Amino acid sequence: MTNQQNVVAVDVKSLGLRNLLPPVTKSLSPTELKMLFMKRFEAEKGDNKINGLVDSMRASSPTRIKSSSPSIVHHPSALSMLEQIVGASKGKQIVMFLDYDGTLSPIVEDPDQAFMSTEMRAAVRDVARYFPTAIVTGRCRDKVYSFVKLPGLYYAGSHGMDIKGPSKRCKNKKSNPGILFQPASEFLPMIDEVYKALVERTKSIGGAKVENNKFCVSVHFRRVDEKSWGALAEQVRSVLNQYPKLKLTQGRKVLEIRPTIKWDKGRALEFLLAALGYGNSNDVLPIYIGDDRTDEDAFKVLRDRGQGFGIIVSKVPKETNASYTLQEPSEVKEFLRRLVDWKKYAQGGGAAP
Numbered sequence: 001m002t003n004q005q006n007v008v009a010v011d012v013k014s015l016g017l018r019n020l021l022p023p024v025t026k027s028l029s030p031t032e033l034k035m036l037f038m039k040r041f042e043a044e045k046g047d048n049k050i051n052g053l054v055d056s057m058r059a060s061s062p063t064r065i066k067s068s069s070p071s072i073v074h075h076p077s078a079l080s081m082l083e084q085i086v087g088a089s090k091g092k093q094i095v096m097f098l099d100y101d102g103t104l105s106p107i108v109e110d111p112d113q114a115f116m117s118t119e120m121r122a123a124v125r126d127v128a129r130y131f132p133t134a135i136v137t138g139r140c141r142d143k144v145y146s147f148v149k150l151p152g153l154y155y156a157g158s159h160g161m162d163i164k165g166p167s168k169r170c171k172n173k174k175s176n177p178g179i180l181f182q183p184a185s186e187f188l189p190m191i192d193e194v195y196k197a198l199v200e201r202t203k204s205i206g207g208a209k210v211e212n213n214k215f216c217v218s219v220h221f222r223r224v225d226e227k228s229w230g231a232l233a234e235q236v237r238s239v240l241n242q243y244p245k246l247k248l249t250q251g252r253k254v255l256e257i258r259p260t261i262k263w264d265k266g267r268a269l270e271f272l273l274a275a276l277g278y279g280n281s282n283d284v285l286p287i288y289i290g291d292d293r294t295d296e297d298a299f300k301v302l303r304d305r306g307q308g309f310g311i312i313v314s315k316v317p318k319e320t321n322a323s324y325t326l327q328e329p330s331e332v333k334e335f336l337r338r339l340v341d342w343k344k345y346a347q348g349g350g351a352a353p
């Protein structure tokens with residue numbers, strides 16, 4: 001998003017990640033933090049914002065492929081750039097970050113049916129054997145775990161507001177296998193209340209689905225006639241107006257209500273790198289694969305750090321902070337497989353294939 005909130009974002013960034021992590025969090029007064037976050041929220045609410053969100057959602061959720069505008073940049077395929085990617089990892093630890101919907105699983109009409117294939121699960125399991133791997137998703141952590149079912153991974157649910165480490169395996173002494181970080185836990189009762197209000201207010205709109213993701217509520221537009229998108233967004237706005245501590249964001253055919261704290265997939269990525277002992281290290285190559293606008297926060301963190309690569313999953317060229325593209329989940333699977341093949345070969349004493 002490009003508006004005056006960028007000014008606020010710079011202020012937030014200047015606080016640094018450490019200021020958002022315990023125990024340093026205690027040194028920041030809640031009033032200071034609230035003032036900062038309220039600035040951002042004020043810039044995001046209002047009728048124009050709702051209209052903008054719906055327009056933006058249309059643009060990022062194409063039902064048909066449109067010709068690309070001159071401002072849209074095409075990025076090379078991560079498959080064709082694999083040699084350069086592994087070349088850049090020399091002497092560094094690759095850490096994998098994977099979005100779920102649209103990255104590991106296809107986008108389907110019913111979000112409860114967004115299962116990943118057995119082959120994809122095998123590819124993710126193999127990658128996690130060689131590289132620390134995290135699933136970073138807007139979904140509730142428990143829900144995404146019920147899809148992925150791999151205990152050796154980090155899971156960052158609710159856009160990184162609910163982070164848990166692997167239930168086994170701990171290579172780095174600095175990492176904590178049971179780590180659980182919930183920067184917005186005080187919002188839990190409010191989120192539950194909003195979920196119930198939204199279920200009530202949207203039940204008259206055909207196809208609308210409200211999902212409680214614990215630290216955020218998702219209102220899915222996937223099965224709603226496009227003519228009713230404005231009406232549905234209006235219902236969401238009317239509920240949200242009663243909750244100034246919550247904000248609205250937009251993804252692929254989804255509006256999401258979240259706490260106003262500056263915490264997103266980019267912050268989750270930074271937190272996880274720090275948890276793995278790579279907070280201020282150059283010996284790491286993070287690779288983040290995602291398909292959504294919310295993944296752009298993570299792509300931007302990688303760009304700003306000058307570390308690693310963002311890979312956007314998309315069949316159409318998009319404006320993005322990612323470096324490379326993969327067209328669809330099947331290409332993600334292929335990329336993960338080739339990365340594992342390279343690592344196996346390299347460990348066996350051979351050169352990268």
Ligand SMILES: [Mg+2]
Pocket residue numbers: 099100101102103290291292
């Ligand atoms: Mg996604």
